[in-house]
Amino acid sequence: MALVLTEEQSMLRDSARGLISDKAPVSHLRHLRDAKDPTGFSKELWHSFAEMGFAGLLVPEEFGGSGLGHVEAGVVMEEIGRTLMPSPFLATSVVAASALARGGNAAQKSEYLPKISNGSLLATLAIDEGAKHRPLQTSLQAVRAGNGFKLSGAKALVVDGHVADLLIVAARTAGAAGERDGLTLFLVNPKAKGVAIERTVMVDAHNAARIELANVEVNADSVLGEVDQGAALLDGVLDIGRGAVAAEMVGLSEEVFNRTVEYLKNRKQFGKLIGEFQALQHRAAELYVDIEITRAATMKALQALDADVAKAASSVAVAKARAGTTATRAVQEGVQMHGGMGMTDQFDIGFFMKRARVCEELFGDANYHTEQLARARGY
Amino acid sequence: MSETENAELETFRNETRAWLEANCPPEMRKPATSDADVFWGGRNTKFSSEPQRIWFERMRDKGWTVPDWPREYGGGGLSAAEHKVLRAEMAKMGARPPLSSFGIWMLGPALLKYGNDAQKKEHLPKIAAGEIRWCQGYSEPNAGSDLASLQTRAESDGDDFVITGSKIWTSYANYADWIFCLVRTDPAAKKHDGISFILFDMTSKGVTTKPILLISGYSPFCETFFDGVRVPKSHVVGTVNRGWDVAKYLLQHERAMISGMGERGVGRPLGQIAADSVGTDALGRLDDSMLRGKIATFDVDEAALAACAERAVDLAKAGQAHPAFSSAMKYYGTELNKRRYEILMSAGGVDALEWESERSRQGARPRAWLRTKANSIEGGTTEVMLGIVAKRILDLPGA
Ligand SMILES: Cc1cc2nc3c(=O)[nH]c(=O)nc-3n(C[C@H](O)[C@H](O)[C@H](O)COP(=O)(O)OP(=O)(O)OC[C@H]3O[C@@H](n4cnc5c(N)ncnc54)[C@H](O)[C@@H]3O)c2cc1C
Secondary structure (H helix, E strand, O other): OOOOOOHHHHHHHHHHHHHHHHHOOHHHHHHHHHOOOOOOOOHHHHHHHHHOOOOOOOOOHHHOOOOOOHHHHHHHHHHHHHHOOOOOHHHHHHHHHHHHHHHOOHHHHHHHHHHHHOOOOOEEEEOOOOOOOOHHHOOOEEEEEOOEEEEEEEEEEEOOOOOOOEEEEEEEOOOOOOOOOOEEEEEEOOOOOOEEEEEOOEOOOOOOEEEEEEEEEEEHHHEEOOOOEHHHHHHHHHHHHHHHHHHHHHHHHHHHHHHHHHHHOOOEEOOEEHHHOHHHHHHHHHHHHHHHHHHHHHHHHHHHHHHOHHHOHHHHHHHHHHHHHHHHHHHHHHHHHOHHHHHEOOOOHHHHHHHHHHHHHOOOOHHHHHHHHHHHOOO | OOHHHHHHHHHHHHHHHHHHHHHOOHHHHOOOOOHHHOOOOOOOOOOOOHHHHHHHHHHHHHOOOOOOOOHHHOOOOOOHHHHHHHHHHHHHHOOOOOOOOHHHHHHHHHHHHHOOHHHHHHHHHHHHOOOOOEEEEOOEOOEOOOHHHOOOEEEEEOOEEEEEEEEEEEEOOOOOOEEEEEEEOOOOOOHHHOEEEEEEEOOOOOEEEEEEOEOOOOOOEEEEEEEEEEEEHHHEEOOOOEHHHHHHHHHHHHHHHHHOOOOOOOOOOHHHHHHHHHOEOOOOOEOOHHHHHHHHHHHHHHHHHHHHHHHHHHHHHOOOOOOOHHHHHHHHHHHHHHHHHHHHHHHHHHHHHEOOOOOOOOOHHHHHHHHHOOOOOOOOOHHHHHHHHHHHHOOOOOO
16 A cells, blocks of 8 residues: 555544644643643544534444544544644554454444544553553453452553543453453443542643552453453554654654754854755755654554554554654754754754653653564564 | 871871861751852851851851961961862761852952952951952953953043943842952053953942842842942052953852852762652663663763862872863853752752742752753853854864
């Protein structure tokens, strides 16, 4: 498949860009941060997202969605990355919607997916427990109790955790931390007894929460997918999330890069535009190459997800690893080339640096994915 | 070194160690983790703790806030070799510097070389005793890397200069008592030739400061405005219109200081900090092979740089250093410190992303991480440092 956007995909990008750049430039994030907004995103904008078919972008049409693919989700994520718009799109429309669509039974799908599509339900995956993303290390316990289970343990970096209407919790029903067998996904009502949710104010001013479950009772219908066999479902859902975050990082990188190149064309020192200095020219040129390579790798991964999620792991690892190093480099060069200006809060560049750091940790950093690739290749 | 010198130095080492053991409070033997842990001195200063006060006063009384300055200016009068011993002994026990200040790092050395007697007598003892806190008025909105293009004017009026203009990125200007400032005294001369280096009180009429918020969420620097500030001509250091020499000499000291920033070799090793949060494998190795490799490489580079920093000081004291070598050190030291914090962020993972919680000590780590991004900008950028190495050390054409 050609690694260029189709006409429909380009139109989708234009409409996403139109809405996002108009309604949610970086000043939107700045405002939410400074106002200490309790929701952390604009509900009004989320409604616009739903009206434009973005909220249910990955949801099959029979459940009220747009039935589009991961390349299209990536297109929207990339635009989100350009302005750092805080949005439930990643947690709800990409990760949770995929988990439900791929792992849900008929009843679960018809209960939740239409609500995701019309923007009335926010959902999120609760996976990480330690400092780093290590899905197989999941140790939140789910023990059988009567007709259902009791869940106990803690989760961190739950995106939108404090505003979600539905939690998808990865838990251990058998085996020990580190083992593939024995993982199960549960649908948990955040208002259920024993659920404690603490919003964590993050460096990037985007939503995240820590969640503690203490003997939370769920019934057997709350299992998403099969008991003990959740790893495969989780792999796919996480890869979908990784592809989307990689796309966000491509947008973020390119935006920082564009702003920096613009600065090189305007700032004068020593009677010259600083863009005339070859030391900076070469680094800008290198960064351009870096971003182009990462963009291609990310498109490849998103297409691989569209072709067959189960076979996309290596492409996704490449994309997420590249996106992490590229975005890190882009924001570092962005600050450095802006000199003192880049260090000020008043200037937007710092927001990109902060968001890049969180994106890097989300669903595994470059170190993690490089290691995954090495393992997949047998060394 | 002769045997007697060696023996004398050993005696000094033993005495110093014993004195430090007896006088450095245990609380002061841990690395500073926030700005409140650092004592900056000055008219309006307060000690953040009793141990901080005790440690400062004991060291001040010994002249060891500035160990190698002459005794007549409140220094310790130590030789280069003794100073090195003191530094090593302090590092060994993890003792904090009792006083941090731009006066010690930057202005003092410049005054010792270029100041007249009256200026040295007036200012050096107050720096040594932490009585006056200084700030640095170099950069302007249009004169950053190209510092010599600065536009702040100083016009002659009888015995005074009248100063008008503005500075930017002036660290701690809102807390400082005095400023050392670069001003243009001859607008007609070539840009390097019309600059003077002048000292004045920040409470002078016409001085105002406006804090600038950093990406770390703190405001350690300011815009600084001068509106007809009247300063006696006797406050010029060195010759009028020859201030660039003083400015450059001071920058060498600033750069040497910045290159040594970062808690080099003290505190818990990075790899162990990482292991605490990431975990270890069955062999006890950090359970993240890529991160482990990066940390090990960092450790190699850090140890090597420490040797180079030690050698740079020795070469300087032996009169064999290239005057531009501090630019090489500044470049490498700051890039290394940035790397250190990238590693710390990676090691901290999710926990290092929290910005406001009690648990994260109000986001101490991400804020410190963001602050390090300025290391390769402040005091002259990495690009400017490499340019200086290319031009002044390598003598490359056109550089
Ligand atoms: C935290 C912090 C504290 C500071 N404290 C003080 C202080 O107390 N007092 C003070 O006077 N100043 C202070 N500064 C200012 C600092 O010295 C300047 O920011 C620095 O010299 C760079 O100037 P600039 O910000 O104008 O960047 P610019 O000079 O505009 O540089 C922008 C970019 O262009 C690059 N560049 C410029 N010229 C060249 C060239 N010839 N070749 C290649 N690349 C080039 C730079 O390296 C940089 O990447 C501080 C800065 C920071 C960030």
